Amino acid sequence: MQIARRSLIGLAATMVGSSALPNFSKAKAPLSNAQNAGFYHYKIGDIEATAITDGFAERPLAGFIKNAELVDVKAVLSQSAMPQETLRIPFTTTVLNIGGQLVLIDTGNGDMGSPKSGSWMANFKAAGFNPEQVDLVIFSHFHGDHINGYRLQSGVSPFKNAQIMVPSIEWAFWMDDGQFSRSPEGMKGAFANVRRVFDPVKDKVIQYEAGKEIVPGITSIAAFGHTPGHMAYMVSSGSNKHILMSDTTNHTALFVRRPEWTVIFDMDAEQAITSRRKMLDMAVSDGAEVSFYHAPFPATGRIVKDGSTYALVPTPWSTVL
Ligand SMILES: [Zn+2]
Numbered sequence: 001m002q003i004a005r006r007s008l009i010g011l012a013a014t015m016v017g018s019s020a021l022p023n024f025s026k027a028k029a030p031l032s033n034a035q036n037a038g039f040y041h042y043k044i045g046d047i048e049a050t051a052i053t054d055g056f057a058e059r060p061l062a063g064f065i066k067n068a069e070l071v072d073v074k075a076v077l078s079q080s081a082m083p084q085e086t087l088r089i090p091f092t093t094t095v096l097n098i099g100g101q102l103v104l105i106d107t108g109n110g111d112m113g114s115p116k117s118g119s120w121m122a123n124f125k126a127a128g129f130n131p132e133q134v135d136l137v138i139f140s141h142f143h144g145d146h147i148n149g150y151r152l153q154s155g156v157s158p159f160k161n162a163q164i165m166v167p168s169i170e171w172a173f174w175m176d177d178g179q180f181s182r183s184p185e186g187m188k189g190a191f192a193n194v195r196r197v198f199d200p201v202k203d204k205v206i207q208y209e210a211g212k213e214i215v216p217g218i219t220s221i222a223a224f225g226h227t228p229g230h231m232a233y234m235v236s237s238g239s240n241k242h243i244l245m246s247d248t249t250n251h252t253a254l255f256v257r258r259p260e261w262t263v264i265f266d267m268d269a270e271q272a273i274t275s276r277r278k279m280l281d282m283a284v285s286d287g288a289e290v291s292f293y294h295a296p297f298p299a300t301g302r303i304v305k306d307g308s309t310y311a312l313v314p315t316p317w318s319t320v321l
Pocket of ligand 1: 143145146247293294
């Protein structure tokens with residue numbers, strides 16, 4: 001025993017005292033130069049949910065928030081140690097396997113998004129799905145980053161077997177010719193895009209209202225303001241609840257901390273603020289896990305009250321379901 005301990009001490013002294021550097025002359029490991037596929041499974045009772053990332057868009061911070069000084073916006077970002085000039089806005093869709101039915105909530109950017117987006121289909125397939133398996137696509141609202149994945153630039157939809165559900169108020173607004181013609185010039189492209197995506201299936205879409213169980217386990221929640229018919233969802237199975245927040249916030253680092261701020265995309269700012277507070281309060285009082293479309297991947301966590309504001313506590317990665 002005595003001898004063994006002495007020789008170990010001697011070895012340690014040799015290692016610490018050596019000035020030789022490791023020899024890397026035979027190193028061969030190539031760089032990855034690419035990220036691994038972005039999907040994350042989690043359970044909501046018996047429902048298996050999968051978050052699928054569609055990458056991100058980068059936007060200049062200046063002008064992004066309508067009712068706050070840039071210096072104050074930067075101060076909030078610095079609390080999360082985030083860059084001060086540009087904001088990365090992530091895209092995360094949710095797939096729900098409910099009793100063998102594959103339900104997709106929003107479809108990502110397809111081939112029409114920012115250069116850093118467009119990985120959705122590769123990630124969806126890497127998660128073990130194929131688009132022909134999708135039974136139902138539910139749309140939260142009609143902004144391009146949520147609907148363009150449904151119909152590619154070629155006009156083809158990858159979801160050949162899927163039924164489609166849309167919020168009735170959203171449909172009435174965007175498909176109305178009067179709204180289109182009266183809209184400001186800057187919004188005409190968004191109107192045209194909604195028609196590009198939905199015109200070929202306009203006789204098949206199923207319209208849904210707020211506050212209804214639209215399929216077993218998914219109840220729509222009115223979260224109007226971001227767009228006229230913008231919806232969030234309560235997904236439940238047994239005693240388990242999970243709130244899909246959709247675009248209740250356009251980046252959690254900003255609008256969970258400061259729900260009274262309004263993003264340039266909120267079409268009715270006051271209504272969006274009211275909806276945001278309602279949804280954040282609901283997440284706190286229900287103690288439910290939440291997901292956001294625009295949050296750092298995998299975009300799930302819990303909302304806690306933090307004085308007069310809120311904070312998002314990300315869900316830790318779990319190796320088991
Ligand atoms: Zn969005």
